[in-house]
Amino acid sequence: MKPFALAIAAVSALGISHVSYAGGIADPAALQQRLEKLATGKDARIGICALDQAGTSVCVRGDERFSLQSVVKLIAGAATLDAADHGAVNIEDPIIIRSENLSLMKQPLAKIVERNGFFRTNAGDLVRRAIIDSDSAAVDILINRLGGTGKINSFLAGKAISGIRIDRDERHLQTDIVGLQWKQEYVDAKVLQRAIKAVPEVERDTAFDAYQKDPRDTATPRAMTEFLAALMSGKLISTSSTDRLLAIMNETSTFPDRLRAGVGNDWSVAHKTGTSPTWKGVNVATNDVGILTAPDGGKVAISVFVADSRETPTRRATIIASAAQAVTEAYR
Secondary structure (H helix, E strand, O other): OOOOOOOOOOOHHHOOOOOOOOOOEOOHHHHHHHHHHHOOOOOOEEEEEEEEOOOOEEEEOOOOOEEOHHHHHHHHHHHHHHHHHOOOOOOOOEEEEOHHHOOOOOOOHHHHHHHHOOEEEEHHHHHHHHHHOOOHHHHHHHHHHHOOHHHHHHHHHHOOOOOEEOOOOHHHHHHHHOOOOOOHHHHOHHHHHHHHHHOOHHHHHHHHHHHHHOOOOEEOHHHHHHHHHHHHOOOOOOHHHHHHHHHHHHOOOOOOOOHHHHOOOOOEEEEEEEEOOEEOOEEEEEEEEEEEEOOOOOEEEEEEEEEEEOOOHHHHHHHHHHHHHHHHHHEO
């Protein structure tokens, strides 16, 4: 049992009340010091926020903005399930995916469509693929069926979550980053790669610099963690949709060297990763956000963003894992 509940930042608006839970962050001041030390002396801008069920929150750069990258797929998935809860979307309705419906970059669906000419699925399956496989085609189709990114922002506003904004689908975000404008022909990976190689270096530099400074498609660690806290408290979407989404997040297959690597085998991790391209040694976004469940059933929401970094991929992953380790070791 937690001996006290010192709230560095309370989130009572999310319905997280100060009642007895299995456990929580026992010494937030000590955790704050440890996370600040972790975020110092790295060739990166690091944002971290952790929030337990009693409302105790510890954040480093909690109110700065960080690029979401594929973390957006979790948010779009939640918005889709919320739309289903309210009858706006039937997640079992058939969806036929053909080559013209594909996106770019990471999209395992492309191989299925290429092999068979089409793929028959539904929105429920696409939520799963967007999160577990980080499939860009899946999330772009979901965004389109919702009616655009504005619908996701309306969903967030309706849940009183500010500090997260979704502006572009993957097609437009990823082409903007490399100095291109989206064209339908870029669903062909070979055509896209030729186009990227043809972008003059100075234009790539300009586009990448603009991406680093762009407030679009970003979140603060505090807001992202409040989103996760709303999910884990059952305030974000219906009970059945919450159970469904958490089960999907538990199966996330991408980057097990991040949050998952920082917790013991007796902890479970429901999470979503995000990663930007690297240009001239600089990586804008290496992220992992999720819900850590302790052996006693207590939960802690956590968001870690490693931005504008020249650290190696392994080192960036280690930073995220170390943040998760610090949080779990602060749990009592």
